[in-house]
Amino acid sequence: MPDITHAREPRLLALDQLLSRRSVGLLQEPAPAGADLDLILDAGLRAPDHGRLKPWRFVVIRGEARLAYAEKLAEAAMVRDPANAATLAERYRAWVRRTPMLIAVGAVVKPGNIPEIEQLLAAGSAAMNMLNALHMLGYGGMWVTGPNVYDSNVNRLLGFEAPSRLVGHLAVGTPAPSTAPVPARPDRAAHVSEWTP
């Protein structure tokens, strides 16, 4: 066992925090800024990364830029799905209006020995680290994909040209008061087995 006896209690408290994380769809102001946002982004940059490629790219979308971003999502929907573009445009406008901040998370995928999936997993791990950091600082977040994340126009707008790509948006803010029950968590036994020869 690692020698952490002297500092076990604070570590257990931190782990308790991790175990109580949940995704928060119902968000309100404020979004993290300044030193809090730096800590959250730094947590993203502590994700594992095969080959030290540092594929992580985070695009912060906040303030008035959110509304302009929603218009870009609406334009992309017009190209992708013209029959439903008006409905989608309203959906995206409403989404950004009620979301204090978005962090678009992507991977700059480099050709070479490290498989693409590992570079994408590194970006996904960064997203997870940021969700954990948000929660530990008292903020809330939710990982959202949907068709925008797979749309090459949206990817290009945020600086991702194939094979580089987005892996998701983090919707970020402060948890709004909610009566939603704490979600049931998976039964460990259903997900864990021990391999024996």
Ligand SMILES: Cc1cc2nc3c(=O)[nH]c(=O)nc-3n(C[C@H](O)[C@H](O)[C@H](O)COP(=O)(O)O)c2cc1C
């Ligand atoms: C890669 C990825 C993409 C997701 N995309 C969406 C999405 O587009 N819309 C949505 O409602 N939930 C999406 N989710 C699920 C939520 O982020 C969240 O994990 C889920 O609601 C379970 O909540 P929990 O994190 O508290 O267990 C996605 C999750 C992952 C990992």
